[in-house]
Amino acid sequence: MNPAYSVILFTTASGAGFGLLAWLAFSILTVPPASSAAYYVVAFGVAFAMAIGGLLSSLLHLGHPERAWRAFSQWRTSWLSREGMFAVVCLASSALLALAAIFDLHPILQRALALPVLISALGTVWCTGMIYESLTTIRAWNHWLTTEIYLVLAIASGALLMTALLALFGWFSEGAAWTTLGLLGLGAALKLFYWRGIDCAPKLSTAGSATGLGNLGQVRVLEAPHTQANFVMREMGYQVARKHALKLRRIALLLAFVVPVLAMLAALLLASGGAAFAAVLGVLSMTAGLVVERWLFFAEAQHVVTLFYGAERA
């Protein structure tokens, strides 16, 4: 699948943004951390910038961005429509929560606003994952862990962001750091399990089953229907070379998980000033790592339509 940069930016940035919103809501619901108006301005500002920036970049992916409002209508069947609805509910309720937190309104009001933010932030990311997982045409995405990985990576990158923000304000939280460590470990484990799964899963469709000519023998392309690559080949035909994919997987693992884990451990050891530096380093590394991971998620995925264009199995 063609790794469109708009979609990579959307799923990584918005994922982290909604993850951070979920953690801000969770912290307000449970034990509000040491906080100030300035902290909430910055924290909600960062979360909004990432979530909205990602959503805007996904709008660039559309042929008719001005009609995007129509995407809220088909929530009965379409995960993309559900994602859009959850995202709007989340951003609207987060705006209210941000105001309530910044102006330190009554704790009960803050908690009442935090609950819908938590649910809708997680719901948005869940729907993002389901958009991909529900496509039976792409074996690598139709894997049962696809959605769980989207959710865990969003929550983990949100937790890392929040740990860094708390440390920058001088309130480094060991609890947040340990939670981030646990989520990073879980994310890496799921991703490794997922990669193993898609490498071992049988490719059930063949050029023979796609054309129905398999009983006559091997089906080979004699002539392409067109001289230049068409939309189908440009959009669905992209595939990264296997050896590059393995190298990129190692880079993604290193940047998205190993370096942030080391950064969290360093933050726990250093505390105070050094912790903020380590955590910010972790955020930068994880951002780069998730971009590589998401690029691979697209580039490694093979669409069954490639069977009509020369692939033997998919």
Next chain:
Amino acid sequence: MTALPHSTVKKLGLVIDLDTCVGCQACATSCKEWNTGGYSAPLSDIDPYGKDPHGAWLNRVHAYDVGEGASSRTVHFPRSCLHCETPACVIVCPTGASYKRADDGIVLVNPDMCIGCKLCSWACPYGAREYDPADGVMKKCTLCVDRIYNEHIPEVDRIPACVRACPTGARHFGDLGDANSDVSKLVAERGGYDLMPESGMKPVNKYLPPRARRDATTCGKAPAPEAAPMTGDGSALDRLFAFADKILSR
């Protein structure tokens, strides 16, 4: 609405005969010609006379080499929307621009509602939907919905443009939901099949397999002896002809 109808009154579709298709591309060009002025208009091309011409077409004719050695054969293979009974392309559409008609089963895109998110193209296993880069919306086979019910054109033309154009009669149009229709009988008689049945989309369009080969490799008889080369009787006239042949062959 992207919710699918429980059932459709008719199942209009195509039956494509891979035995008689000669890969002339008449169906593809006729489709492009009709639909760039019809319901799907425009059907745009980018850089049509330049180095990288590409654009939206609703029908693509592949050619495959099938089988091994002396028994291998060329199969021309037109590919377009199969108007599936459970089309995933419709279900995933976030806007309701994609829909399946309850009366005749045709899968259509409303070009005024489509936002061009391309998700339907990801959901389709058959590559039937193409993004129109100039129009910014998805294009697909309409089964010439603007021809088949069109009372302003002669009755003989009220069939899809591809079927009308096919010079070998390899394309057939009709109601595949009616067991007594000509197309259904053809499918039953010739063993028509679904493409990629494991996709679960239940395509309506059917393909007729190439017939078994009838030649020396399959009939069990020795191949006919090749005709002996013509040799003359050595007469003067014969030598004259040989001389003329030599001169003319230069």
